[in-house]
Amino acid sequence: MAATMPLVVGVDGSAPSLDAVDWAAREAVLHAVPLHLVHAAAPGQDASGPITTASERAEDGAAGLRLSTEVPRDDAVSALLRAGRKAFALVVGTRGRGGLTGLLLGSVGLAVAARADCPVVVVRGSREHRSGRFGRIVVGVEDGEESDTAVEYAFREAHVRRCELLAVHAWSAPPGALPEPPPGSWYALEAHRRPPAQVLDDALRGPAKRYPGTTVTRRVVEGPARQALLEAAAEADLLLVGAGERRGRPGLQLGVINHVLLHHAPCPVMVVPRT
Structure with missing residues (x-):
């Protein structure tokens, strides 16, 4: 064995x-x-x-x-x-x-x-954030595949703790986009190809089947991801985020959001390499 x-x-x-x-x-x-x-x-x-x-x-x-x-x-x-x-x-x-x-x-x-x-x-964080007091795990979900493994790990963590999983997806409209773009416009064709709520649904569908019974809350936020995740982590026991591989060099590409969370999150942070 x-x-x-x-x-x-x-x-x-x-x-x-x-x-x-x-x-x-x-x-x-x-x-x-x-x-x-x-x-x-x-x-x-x-x-x-x-x-x-x-x-x-x-x-x-x-x-x-x-x-x-x-x-x-x-x-x-x-x-x-x-x-x-x-x-x-x-x-x-x-x-x-x-x-x-x-x-x-x-x-x-x-x-x-x-x-x-x-x-x-x-x-990181205070004693209450390190002791499992809140009964909540938070995961950041991106529009793409970089956070797929992080979502899988988040379901696992919520499953073993028997706690709530809060999945957060933050998005921003392109600069100058109209509130209600005319039919056929670039914004209508591109930005609405995968609505923010669908990004969450697509990311959570597979892991939810593998971890049935997990309580999942979805949160879609229009605005900066780092702010949305920091606010969500204020009442969380663990925050999970994904990271992609660095192109041409060993290691991970820690972007601005990763750095902000690693330095300022109010609770423990798990960075999960995409596999």
Whole structure:
């Protein structure tokens, strides 16, 4: 029987990384996968403290957790990317040691989110947003295929949590478009080929069949996607967004929306590579 891929979390001893450990431990038990703690350390550096603290924290917060640890002598980004090649997902905190405290995502987290082969979760927000208080998962749905895998993952997350899934699609009319374009106009032919509500219906149809019984709420918003998703995430336990592959280079193409959410979302954010 093949080994189950672990949920990998980066540890550095900082408060945000311990928040990530807490979140990841509960998530690992929820999905019945092992939790693997990775603490990258320079040669000769004593790494026992942070990994021991994180291990004790994980075991105290999640009964029945299958736990393993690793202390690679490497930089944090390389160590996490390597561990993520065979991971259920990678989990990081907002900022680690050496960075200013605050809302913004640190350089390690951003680099991991942009280059990982698996989904990456940045654990953000207040305690209530990290504890499953709201009973809601939010997923951003784009007009195209880039968010298809994110939608699939969102259904899975809502299914295991037995919570509501809120699917959000934001759209904007072309500049100068008429409120009611005349028949035969470009706007009528192109912009209305797939109405916003249909974009949501098409994206949700397949996963809804694979996860029957999931409570799904649809929200169509005319306006910037980043604003619509930030507002939806204000009462959510997890926000999921997709990311496409970078053309001609390894890694993901994190656009403006991804960056805004990774730096400012009020709840944990999962970036899901399109597969």
